[in-house]
Amino acid sequence: MTIRSDHLTDDAITQFLRTRSADPDPGLLDDIVRTVGATPQDHPWLPLRPLVLPRRTLLVVAMALLLASLGAVAVGSMLVQPDPVPAVQQNTIRDVVGAMNARDLPALRSTFAADGNLGFPSVDARAGSEGEVLMSDWSLELEGFPEVWMGDLAEWGLAAELGSCRPQSESTVACAVVTRWHVLQLEIGEQWTFEFDGDRVTRLEMVRVDPDPPNRVLPLGLVDLERWEAWLRETHPEQAERLLPSGPDIFGHFYFRFALDASPEEIGASIREYLANRR
Amino acid sequence: MAERIARVAVRDENLVEAAADGDVDAFEALVAARLNRAFRTASAILGSEADAYDVVQEAFVATWRHLPKLRDRTKFDAWLNKMIVNRCRDALRRRRRSREVALDGASHLHSEDSLDAAGGMAALTTAFERLSVDHRHLLVMHHLHRIPVADLARELGIPEGTTKWRLHAARSALTRELEADR
Numbered sequence: 001m002t003i004r005s006d007h008l009t010d011d012a013i014t015q016f017l018r019t020r021s022a023d024p025d026p027g028l029l030d031d032i033v034r035t036v037g038a039t040p041q042d043h044p045w046l047p048l049r050p051l052v053l054p055r056r057t058l059l060v061v062a063m064a065l066l067l068a069s070l071g072a073v074a075v076g077s078m079l080v081q082p083d084p085v086p087a088v089q090q091n092t093i094r095d096v097v098g099a100m101n102a103r104d105l106p107a108l109r110s111t112f113a114a115d116g117n118l119g120f121p122s123v124d125a126r127a128g129s130e131g132e133v134l135m136s137d138w139s140l141e142l143e144g145f146p147e148v149w150m151g152d153l154a155e156w157g158l159a160a161e162l163g164s165c166r167p168q169s170e171s172t173v174a175c176a177v178v179t180r181w182h183v184l185q186l187e188i189g190e191q192w193t194f195e196f197d198g199d200r201v202t203r204l205e206m207v208r209v210d211p212d213p214p215n216r217v218l219p220l221g222l223v224d225l226e227r228w229e230a231w232l233r234e235t236h237p238e239q240a241e242r243l244l245p246s247g248p249d250i251f252g253h254f255y256f257r258f259a260l261d262a263s264p265e266e267i268g269a270s271i272r273e274y275l276a277n278r279r
Numbered sequence: 280m281a282e283r284i285a286r287v288a289v290r291d292e293n294l295v296e297a298a299a300d301g302d303v304d305a306f307e308a309l310v311a312a313r314l315n316r317a318f319r320t321a322s323a324i325l326g327s328e329a330d331a332y333d334v335v336q337e338a339f340v341a342t343w344r345h346l347p348k349l350r351d352r353t354k355f356d357a358w359l360n361k362m363i364v365n366r367c368r369d370a371l372r373r374r375r376r377s378r379e380v381a382l383d384g385a386s387h388l389h390s391e392d393s394l395d396a397a398g399g400m401a402a403l404t405t406a407f408e409r410l411s412v413d414h415r416h417l418l419v420m421h422h423l424h425r426i427p428v429a430d431l432a433r434e435l436g437i438p439e440g441t442t443k444w445r446l447h448a449a450r451s452a453l454t455r456e457l458e459a460d461r
Contacts, residue, residue: 008454010422016403017323017423024318025332032314032336033307036343041301115368115411141411145448197372 085165085173088199093175096194096201097162103154105146112201116140118149119205155264157182171196177206180218183268185275186225187218219275228274236270243267295355299346306346309355310339316424317363323423324367324415326408334370338362357436360416368412406456414449421446 085093092111099108118138140146163176174193180186189210195203212221220228233240243262291312297305317338322331342362349358407415420426426434432442 008450008457012399012403013418013422013450013453014425016400016407017419019400020326020404020407021319021323021419021423022328022331024314024335025328028318028332028336029307029311029314032310032339033303035336035340036306037303039340039344041299041347042344115372117368117413139411139413141414202372 085167089167089173089194089196090165092196092199092201093165093173093194094162096204097160097177100150100153100158100160103150105150108150109140109146112140112204113197114141116201117203119203156184168193176209178213178216182218183264183271184220184225185218185268185271186220186222187213187216188222189213220271228271231274231277232270239270243270291355292352295346295349295352298343299349299352306343313356313359314339317359319423320416320419321363321367323419324364324412325370326404330370330374334363334366338366341366354436357434360434364412364416367416371412402457403453406453406459409456410449410452413445414452417442417446417449418453 095111096108099105099111116139118140138145138149157180159180159182161178161180163178165173165175167173172193172195174191177190177192179188179190188208191207191209193203193205193207194201195205208222212223229240229244232243243266291309294305294309298309314335317335318331321334321338322328325331325334338359339362342359349355407418410418417431420431420434421428428442428446429439431446432439435442437445
């Protein structure tokens with residue numbers, strides 16, 4: 001079987017992958033089960049045993065706890081300084097945000113490692129930890145993807161504002177970021193987690209943490225965007241068919257262009273109409 | 280057939296629920312049903328049985344550890360896939376750092392294969408090993424495990440159109456890498 005690029009058939013790929021893959025060693029299952037038996041699980045919460053106390057005692061305990069907490073916060077804020085983010089990582093983070101705001105793909109690529117990835121929240125927009133995010137990593141090497149994505153940022157008018165950052169480990173930094181999508185009139189709070197290899201980003205995960213910021217500059221949060229969708233379906237059902245995505249996509253409410261028939265301008269105009277009616 | 284699939288899905292959900300509550304036997308049943316495919320996926324992506332052994336073990340142990348935090352238990356397989364692919368990515372990164380030479384795919388060939396076949400396989404190995412982990416993973420899932428696009432989209436938790444696009448991109452990248460060697 002001589003493989004030439006113009007004769008690369010499905011069968012050739014299948015045959016190649018068969019020769020490259022192998023069945024597991026029979027001892028692997030035992031190894032996994034043995035290790036798992038000695039590994040505790042991470043729980044999202046700690047179960048508390050119910051306490052039965054008289055109401056007055058509860059009130060006193062609650063007051064004491066409240067005073068102790070306030071005292072601890074006051075003293076703690078004077079004594080405890082958060083670990084600083086190393087300057088080299090801070091600079092890269094600023095460069096990433098700057099490149100996205102400037103729609104500068106070469107500049108963005110230069111901040112990432114060669115096999116760097118962007119991680120997006122999947123269908124569940126509130127997904128946070130590694131355990132909850134689904135298959136939503138997009139490689140910057142993926143043909144066509146970074147260009148399309150950067151084009152999307154431009155069309156929806158993204159402006160990202162970097163807030164405070166804190167290190168999660170030597171190679172991981174989490175930052176609060178406000179993202180403003182001017183065409184959608186939408187503003188939300190996100191957490192961007194940067195994983196580093198030296199001064200290069202190997203993975204940037206963007207997760208929504210505040211879908212409805214109370215002190216926002218733009219008029220809509222995600223909740224309001226849903227209200228606009230409901231208004232559009234009710235008042236302009238035919239337009240809604242075309243303007244709204246038929247199902248949740250990888251960007252959820254961000255209307256990834258790949259899944260849309262309508263242009264951002266049409267969607268922006270409809271949102272402006274909704275806002276005018278709302279007033 | 281549909282009824283059988285539904286029964287298996289319910290059984291799997293029950294096993295995931297029990298495993299999330301700390302039941303090691305339930306977790307063993309989940310692993311046993313998935314180990315073969317997980318290992319074949321990792322070994323095809325990495326081209327090394329030793330690395331695949333470590334990656335698959337790490338992925339299943341991490342799955343066990345974080346399972347109580349998985350909110351949607353029906354997404355177990357998508358989540359496991361993600362664990363395996365991320366660990367394959369880490370393994371390749373480690374390999375590059377330690378300047379190890381990747382295994383030549385031709386070493387897996389059966390003795391009856393011709394020299395011509397060996398040459399073709401070697402070219403494909405070189406081209407495949409230049410692909411990103413995501414591209415390798417998609418090609419493995421679709422071409423080795425024969426998973427249709429619609430099922431693959433469901434398993435990966437992404438829209439069908441996006442899956443088609445990504446598969447097309449992976450296939451194009453492989454062709455391009457083969458051409459680069461001509």
